[in-house]
Amino acid sequence: MKKLLAILLAAVLVLSLAACSGSGESTADEGTKEAEAQEAEAEAEEGGETEPAGGNYQTAIDLYQNGVKEYKYKAGEFKKYDEPITLTVNNTHDLDSDTFEAMRAAGEPVENGRWIQYFRDDMNIEWVFGWCESNSADYNQKLTLSMSEGALADVFYVSDQNMIRQLAEAGAILPLTELWQDNVNETLGRIMEEEGTAIYGTGIVDGEFYALPVKMPSTNTYNHCWIRRDWLEKVGMDVPSTMDEVKEVAKAFKELADGNIGLCFSKDFMSEMEGVFWAFGGQQNSRRNQWNKQEDGTIAYAEIQDNMKGGFEWLRDMYAEGLIPQESISMGTYDALANYVATEKCGLFYGPHWYGFQLQNFGFKTQNYGMGSEGEADWIEIPLPKGTVDTVIIPGNNTNDGWYCINANCEHPEAVIQTLNAYVEKLFGENNDFANFFACDLNSGEWNASPIHVLSATVDLDPYWILSKATNKETQEVDESKLYEPGTSYWNYIKAGLSAYQYMFGPIDSCFCYVDETYPQNILWNEYLFIPTQTYTDRWGSLVEILDNYEIKIVTGELDLDEGFAEMVQKFNEAGGAVISEEYNEIYADFTK
Template sequence: MSKGLKVFFMILLAFSLIMTGCSDSSTSGDANEGSEDSGDVSIAENGDPLGKYDPVIEATFVRSVDETLKLLEGETVKDNVWLDYYRDELGINVKYEWIAPVGDQFDQKMNVTLASGDIPEFINVTPTQLKQLVDADMVMDLSKIYEGYAAPLTKEVLTADGTGPFDAATIDGKLFGLPNIDSSIDRAHFIWVRTDWLEKLGLPEPKTMDDVLKISEAFAKQDPDSNGKNDTTGLAVTKDLWDGYAGLTGFFNGYHAYPNIWIKDDGGKLVYGSIQPEMKKALKALQDMFKDGQIDKEFGVKPGGKVAEDPASGKNGLHFGQQWTSLWPLQSNRDQDSSAQWKAFPLVSVDNQPARPQITLGTTSWWAVKKGVKHPEAIVKMFNGFVEKNWGETAEFDKYYLPEGAEGTWKMSPPTPSPPMKNLEAFLSIREAVDNGTTDQLTGEAKVVYDRVKSHEDGDQTMWGWERIYGADGVFGIMKEYKDKDLFMRNEFNGAPTATMTQKQATLEQLQNEVFTKIILGSADISTFDKFVKDWKALGGEQITKEVNGWYKSIK
């Protein structure tokens, strides 16, 4: 984002704060009516999770769309199998107040909508936005509605990722948002290595951090692409440092450092991972690698999309990343050079303690309901419907999730809570079926994925990326190992952003990333880290730590 845009956003946010304050007073009449209405709601605290409204009720939403959507012939965002289902089976007529493309555009439009106080009945928000809405008294307490209307399967799915997803939307003991749950474990990092280069240079597979450093050095200096030119880099790094592709999270985890998350210290208190002494060692190692020419000299200005050109053109063979990097950008490397082979390895450690991959909450948005809505439980019913039609007993996966010839049909449902372990489970059922020779009995997502893996085994190179994830030595094999050994290092703080966090977090993050980048570039000495720790605490970190620990005590 350019500087101008950033300034603009700050102004926008400032305005939105003022405006939510103003609109509060102007709509207080409505709000009062609303609380009376929600009194009515308590009459129907228990109900049929999939009961149909008669007559059909109207529910307003806003939504995002993305470029990659491919719907079946005749379907549109406003008229499709999901909206038909909600209308015909549940009696809920979904109406969109506006639609915007996913990303920046959606966020901007959303900010304006929130600021103008004219929100739809059901709204999908981030924790920060939820907090704003709660402070402005615009959304209602959903605790009872959830208890009364959620189907058993829905509860099972929503609680499968621990209490984190609910903690984040609980303010003063009231549940204000239903988690649009998504996988946390899928965010763990791995080491992706180009194995045909390993073989060429006679290097072992990475077992320790030392091996990784050696691989990086060899890939940078021993001309792995044999073109006689010194044009390869060791470790790929993006300017944003924490990306899912070529981020550094996995590298730090190898040094038992956990940047950006809250971890428990020996005394049982929560501390911020980025300021722990373990970070220093890892930063020093990166600084040495940079000095040695193993990291792209220009990494400080290259976003992920630009860094991705290196592996694609065969100039890089090592990065830390999530399970999907074989689909992008590594698939482009395979397209260009069919002899290129990549493999994911578990994170490695500097000592004899195992490296623990850190994960944050995969759920990034929550469904809130505007005060005064007649049928707030409609959203819970839609949750029930979505889970039931995709993973329940009456599931019609081929109709609702991924119909043949379409892509992203499941996204046409406004709420999209997905079982957090579904990808791992798909992998496990594929492997089991392959071992038992029962692949023809696979159903649902596992079948779709298996067909892709199979078509790669039959020679389709464009499906290579899928085979690297779900194949016999695919990433999810390692994911299972992570899970079985209980290695995940979870972010212990899942609450709504605290007061100081809302004010200072962005500044502190920027400070952190600047200092880390400077240290890696060598323009700041490693001792700058100590100064950063002091600055971090002084600039609000100390206060945030207090607030976070206050929250931690409150949920125990």
């Protein structure tokens, strides 16, 4: 009896598996037929209102090349509905964050914050937050789950272009080419196209514009070099302007105290410290998606070009000389910063400007304007030191932080674009209320409390310019009578002790001093801003792993620079890189001819 039961159980297990695969095969045809029928039915029902992927190719190219030609809504205009309407949103807010909790306690919950009230009062639109998730990996998982359940909000944030393709192919999102041109107002159009109309390419799938880029300042693609001025004084050295000098400074800093390190490094170095590569002519950007135009007119992937080798050589030497700690090669960036910068073991690191917030969170204060106390860490940002180039070229995207897609079942899709019209008027329009809506006492990122947003390309440069003009650089005195918004707000943040605003946007020794010197004349714009091809989607993850694996071995000296680099490029191309390059060049040629 026992044996019989055992055999039966085993048989059930095996059969159930066989049945699964068997039923998969037997129902395959049925499934396809069913799918075809459903698609045909959906098409018939929609009557062309919700076009599946494959719209008017020329219209999309036109939008990509020329942008919006005629605006139906002038600057300052947006639609107000006669009857209240409701829109729901999924996005990356952390609704339980300390900031939002503080706002809640102060009587302004994000669910009924100033933005929600503004859209309600001025537009008759009631915005409701659906599920939100601040962690991008968790957000994508939830989004995928909602996609498969058909439970998406009216408008939702998407960070992965492959998802846009999937959503478009499934008919789950609305095509926007016409909707956009019919509803966008002049202010929003100007902001979206401020750094070129190519940004529309990021949302085009098979000839139809499907996803609204969340436009952000492209100055976000900068990488900066941060250094401790008080340590420079201690070791009697000047601010380094060459990579050789940076190495000497790193050596001196390491010798300052036991346990010190030379340079803060992490496994994410390719996306967090590109400035090292730029110093030697490398042209990769922080998102590792830079495709640059070659002499023959084609485009090529930046990370596998020979001009990257100079940066690798410098890092390899730093590692060999013990100026980069061994364990940092497997550390994440924030761990590395917390381990070395926060604990004052390191006085030199590379990173984007928002690392200023890290310094602030670690408790560092600005020592400029007579603030801070003697003996405290004095972090400043310096112009990117040069290696072998005369001018440091900054590879950058026409930046957007993801996209907004509109659910195919949304009853008022135009209201999404109208909301963005209203949003930009509040921040950047002629009658803006920047001071109250960009930031407030309890939320320095109030602009991001809106259900949806886009920002002007110069949103970070504007306050810098205003502050800079009002500041005497010698005496570090700021003439407040010369300040106006948004400069006034930023100066108030600095005075209130938010040192991040000095590190990032302050008039002296800040990241934006360097941005101001170099933007946009030193920017090398990414040439490929389209939805990735299927080969890219299938292969890119593996290709990046090949690069990661080889690059770290080159830095640690496990592989010879020239041989290792050549082998890496060969493997990259063999594993699909060459095919992707061909496909990208075809698309690029189509859109730019």
